[in-house]
Amino acid sequence: MAAATEMTNGLAGWLRAQEQKDLLRFVTIGSVDDGKSTLIGRLLHDAHGLYEDQLHAVRRASVRGSTRGEGSTSEIDFSLFTDGLQAEREQGITIDVAYRYFTTARRKFIIADTPGHVQYTRNMATGASTADAALILVDARLGVLPQTRRHAQIAALLGISHVVACVNKMDLVDFDRAVFDSIVRDLRAIGEKLGLRSLHAIPVSALAGDNVVSKSERTPWWAGTTLLEHLETLPVENGARAGAFRLPVQLVLRPGIGYRGFAGQIVSGSVKPGDEVVVLPSGKSSRVTSVDVAGKPVDVAFAPMSIALRLADEIDISRGDVLVHADAPLAVASDVEADLVWMSERPLDRAKSYLLKHTTRTVRAEVASIVYGTDAETLEPVAKSTLVLNDIARVQVRCRAPIFFDAYAAQRATGAFILIDSVTNDTVAAGMITKALEGAERGTSRTLVGDEERRARLGQSGAVLRVLASSLAGAFELGYALERALFDGGRIATVVDEARDARDAAEACARGGLLAIVAGVDADGANGEAVELNGQTLRASSREELVQRVLAAVR
Known part of the structure; x- marks a missing residue:
């Protein structure tokens, strides 16, 4: 009985000690194959943050997936501790965000292992959104890559307080200090341009464990701490x-x-x-x-x-x-400026309204303008007319109803929002509010279905075809013949009566993907029949030949 009581008291004391430890959330970022999953696996393994069944399962999976032949059965594929999806193990890359928890004598940790492939940048942004620190990995052989810059920019936009640069695979460059110093200089230049709050670099080999948990004898020139020691001493801000x-x-x-x-x-x-x-x-x-x-x-x-x-x-x-x-109100505005990370494979359609979800409030909103985008190579501002997958831009957003917010730099939770496509219910973008916009001009309501979506659904690009003849009756005759030929050719076309002043309607139809045919009288009837298409006037010796020229032009 006394032994049971002692055990219970010991467990209660251990739980109280765990509760009193502070928590650090950190995310691994960087380009594909830089070794993020392997680093986290090594960190968990060497810091004794794994259960025995996890360790045995990964050892078995390492043997099955080994391509090294005999003698590899004792080796561990450390990336398998986080890459749990079948597709990840088959392709050898991280696809989804994997979260892992471990604790040391000094601190508790939650790790978000994020993908490095450009296709999954949106997953990386999701994993980094709640992080206090970021481990940005760089392959010592390859140096800083465009995806490294993009991930660093997202970390800066998300306001991550601490960035730890792990120059990985140092064993493959013979632990050359010059290689390490060169990469650190490049990273610091990026950090200064992006305004990163702090940047600390460590030379590591995730596969061999150098400077991850234990100090490496192969880097006598390195006087700094190991990765785990640095993570244990990072100040955690509870803003x-x-x-x-x-x-x-x-x-x-x-x-x-x-x-x-x-x-x-x-x-x-x-x-x-x-x-x-x-x-x-x-x-x-x-x-x-x-x-x-x-x-x-x-x-x-x-x-x-x-x-x-x-x-x-x-x-x-x-x-x-x-x-x-009462003494600390939120800002209130319908028009805001924000940094936007575009996360959809479908480009931004500025003719369309989206749902903006901010805290627990959802309103309709449009991207009124793109102030500038960012070049992934140089991190310099560039002009943008639209946004595609993984683009990062400063934009102006117009909401149909006011939202109540802090600037993202002051408070993440009330400064962040997402944009949702109300037709597909997909999250298309994540935004960070920088400021309110005063006196913005109010536009008219926008469609819920954008022009790009209409064209994609129809499978064709729209155009206005203005058919001309010596008489209006002749023009309509040509128009209907052209409509029949286009329809038989798999195109969707309709004739619009210009006599009812429907040119604007025809252009609206064209923007949505229709081929709008407008009949009119040729000012110079002596030239015969003609079709105006995309600023060009098409003519031919016969109607049949003219129709064939139009069919070729709209394909």
Whole structure:
């Protein structure tokens, strides 16, 4: 009995010690095949952050997947500790974000192992969005690559406090200090251009374990710490807890008569009974009478706790509203400037409106303009007319209703948003608000289906074909003959009557992918029949030949 009590007390003490440790979230970033998964596997293995069954399973998988032949059975493929998807193991690359937890005597860690392939940059941005630190890996043989720059820029945009540059595969360059120093210079130049808060470099070999957990004898010139030692000593900033109070309302709780609580997760700051709070967008204020956690009142609550607030006054509050302290209001605007990471394979359609989800509030919004994009090679601003997969740009966003926010640099949770395609429900972009825009011109409502989508659905590009003849009747005759020929050729076309002043309608049809045929009288009827298409006038000796020329021109 005494032994059981002692064991219980020991376990309780161990759990209390774990609770008191601070937590560091970090993400691995960099180009494909730089060794991110292998580094994390080595870190988990050497820091004793694995269970025995995990270790045995990876050893068996390493033997099955080995191409080294005899003698490889004792070797471990460290990347398999995080690359768990079958497609990842077959292709030898990371595809999805893998999260791993481990603890040391000094700190708890949550690792996000993200893909390096350019195709999965959106996955990398997702994994980095909650990180306190980033490990950016660089292959010592290849140096800094375009994807390294892109990932570093995303880390800077996301406001990651600490960047640790791991120059990996140093064993393949004979631990040459000159190689390490050259890569560090390139990385520091990138860091200065991007405004990274801090950058610390370490020479490592993830496969061999040099300078990961244990100090390497093969780098006598390196006087710095190992990777694990550095991660254990990084300062963890709890800006969310120290910031101004923000509670986006997720749900109104009415479990019974007399109880009305406004539930949500505190994204920054703290709240306690007696605090004066303001409700946005109504601007009405009230006093907090109770702060409830899991159905029980508490003296104080802080980020990132999930709570329910009860107020002294009956105020109309619903999902999407935000509760703040009266002395620390949020900015309110319908037009904002933001940094945008485009995450969709379908390009931005500026003629289309999207759903903008910000905290618990969702509004319709359009990308009103692209201020500038960023060149992946030079990181310099470049002109952009649209955005495609993995593009990063500064944009102006116009919302149909006001949103309440902090600048992303001041508070992540209230400064971030996503754009959603309301037709496909795909998340197409992630944004970080930089500032409100004052006095922006209000545009008209936009379509929910963009021109690119229409053209893709129809499988053709639109155009306006203005057919001309010596008489309007002759022009219509040619127009209908052309419509028949286009339709028989697999194209969708329609004749628009110019006599009803429908030129604008025809151009709208063309933007959506239709071939709009407009009949009109040729000012010089002596030239016979003609078709105006894309600024060119097509003529022929016969109608049949003219139709064939048009068919060839629109394909």
